[in-house]
Amino acid sequence: MEGELSPREEKLIRSHLEECWKCRARRQELENAIAGFVRVHQREFEPKLPPVAGPRALLKAQLDQLSASEPQGLSNSLGRPHRFAWTLAAAACAILAFGLILEYSNHFLEYSNRSLPRAVIVSIPNPSLTPGATLLVNRRQVCSQTNANNKAVPVALQRRVFAEYGIVGAEPRAYEVDYLVTPALGGADDIHNLWPHSYSATVWNAEVKDALENRLRDMVCAGSLDLATAQQEIAGDWIAAYRKYFQTDQPLAEHCKDCIREDR
Amino acid sequence: MSFRFPGSATLAILRAPAADRDAGDDRRDRLGENVVALFDQFRGPLLRYLSSLGLAFPDGEEIIQEVFLALYQHLCGGKSRENLRGWLFRVAHNLALRRRHRARRDSEGRAESGAELLAVDPGPSPEDRVLSNQTQQRLLAVVEALPEQDRRCLFLRAEGLRYREIAGILEMSLGAVSLSLTRSLARIARCAER
Numbered sequence: 419m420e421g422e423l424s425p426r427e428e429k430l431i432r433s434h435l436e437e438c439w440k441c442r443a444r445r446q447e448l449e450n451a452i453a454g455f456v457r458v459h460q461r462e463f464e465p466k467l468p469p470v471a472g473p474r475a476l477l478k479a480q481l482d483q484l485s486a487s488e489p490q491g492l493s494n495s496l497g498r499p500h501r502f503a504w505t506l507a508a509a510a511c512a513i514l515a516f517g518l519i520l521e522y523s524n525h526f527l528e529y530s531n532r533s534l535p536r537a538v539i540v541s542i543p544n545p546s547l548t549p550g551a552t553l554l555v556n557r558r559q560v561c562s563q564t565n566a567n568n569k570a571v572p573v574a575l576q577r578r579v580f581a582e583y584g585i586v587g588a589e590p591r592a593y594e595v596d597y598l599v600t601p602a603l604g605g606a607d608d609i610h611n612l613w614p615h616s617y618s619a620t621v622w623n624a625e626v627k628d629a630l631e632n633r634l635r636d637m638v639c640a641g642s643l644d645l646a647t648a649q650q651e652i653a654g655d656w657i658a659a660y661r662k663y664f665q666t667d668q669p670l671a672e673h674c675k676d677c678i679r680e681d682r
Numbered sequence: 683m684s685f686r687f688p689g690s691a692t693l694a695i696l697r698a699p700a701a702d703r704d705a706g707d708d709r710r711d712r713l714g715e716n717v718v719a720l721f722d723q724f725r726g727p728l729l730r731y732l733s734s735l736g737l738a739f740p741d742g743e744e745i746i747q748e749v750f751l752a753l754y755q756h757l758c759g760g761k762s763r764e765n766l767r768g769w770l771f772r773v774a775h776n777l778a779l780r781r782r783h784r785a786r787r788d789s790e791g792r793a794e795s796g797a798e799l800l801a802v803d804p805g806p807s808p809e810d811r812v813l814s815n816q817t818q819q820r821l822l823a824v825v826e827a828l829p830e831q832d833r834r835c836l837f838l839r840a841e842g843l844r845y846r847e848i849a850g851i852l853e854m855s856l857g858a859v860s861l862s863l864t865r866s867l868a869r870i871a872r873c874a875e876r
Contacts, residue, residue, distance in 0.1 A: 422844065447871040448871060450871065451867045451868075451870040451871035454817075454870060455821065455825065457818065458821050461818070462822070466739075467726055467729060467739075470725060470726075473746070473747065474718070474722070474725075476747060477717075477718065477747055480751055481714040481717060481718070481751070481754055484755075485710040557740065557744055638740065641738045641740050642738070643740060644739065644744070
């Protein structure tokens with residue numbers, strides 16, 4: 419009777435049900451059982467489904483790369499020679515995907531006066547300059563890397579980052595050119611994933627972000643957080659992510675020995 | 683030493699010059715859009731079903747990514763578009779079983795490791811569950827106590843799959859699917875009567 423019978427069979431059964439109270443009552447019991455199960459099923463799973471934005475963005479990025487690597491004429495084999503009109507995958511969609519989930523304004527960024535080099539306190543990257551970029555890796559690849567240290571950003575690339583942010587003549591030790599999405603979570607060493615994170619005495623400094631990165635990586639590798647969501651969280655608003663995953667308004671003392679506490 | 687992922691491509695901002703685009707590019711773009719639309723439609727039901735198989739949500743998300751990339755390849759290859767819903771669930775089901783099997787094998791070899799997929803409870807613990815009444819608590823217990831194949835049939839049916847689709851996914855006969863669902867619903871009905 420669930421649309422599984424032929425029209426003739428269904429007609430016969432309906433006719434029987436009109437005459438047979440016992441079968442009709444049995445049918446009602448089954449209907450009630452179905453309704454009860456559906457209620458429990460919805461209550462158990464619906465509220466717990468993780469947000470779709472991160473996985474959706476990751477899928478689009480992977481589809482873009484697959485599409486870009488397909489030879490002319492569609493192929494179902496990844497083994498065919500790639501068609502290269504350009505050397506890197508079309509990832510404007512990937513950048514857009516990260517841009518779509520970056521919905522915050524930069525309250526802390528000040529751009530330096532070019533004639534007076536001074537430390538610029540930068541806690542959050544400029545989303546138009548640093549939307550984030552990741553490698554297409556999966557959780558197993560991320561978690562199989564045992565060395566927890568990010569590789570050093572080449573000096574030339576660091577200079578490009580400073581130039582992008584209008585920081586001229588800065589003291590090298592005033593900043594860490596930081597990965598927005600850490601390589602520990604699949605972040606790429608690409609200029610769109612790099613920004614000058616100030617070491618100045620602010621609340622939300624590089625040390626605090628490192629703690630967040632470690633926490634998110636632990637959660638991803640423990641299976642309690644999916645990789646795409648972790649990447650989205652850290653790229654979107656890493657300070658909000660820190661507050662969420664450490665359940666605190668201000669950095670924990672163990673994460674920031676020299677932090678100046680904000681007045682909130 | 684630092685993080686290196688050999689064989690991976692960097693996501694970058696370069697896009698193919700407009701002159702290089704052709705009808706094939708447009709068709710692939712449309713296919714990609716169709717795949718994303720199907721993802722929006724079926725990601726939730728697939729994730730729920732994979733969770734019912736004992737997979738944590740992060741593992742389910744990874745499998746779902748594989749499923750939809752495979753779907754893209756399937757469509758690019760001009761293969762059948764008939765009953766894509768059944769196709770998605772069948773591929774997801776098989777990938778999930780493979781992953782569970784691998785996780786069990788790995789955990790047997792790494793007895794001291796804490797990173798076992800199956801150790802992560804995809805749902806709330808019994809202590810964390812807050813249901814509105816005891817009937818629903820009993821009902822949930824009955825569902826969890828069902829034989830695994832019966833539970834799989836039930837959850838697939840709850841996601842709207844037809845008997846024939848369920849039979850194809852679980853490699854059962856149509857009659858066996860019907861019997862399984864009847865048996866499960868009868869147990870649920872008896873629970874509700876108490």
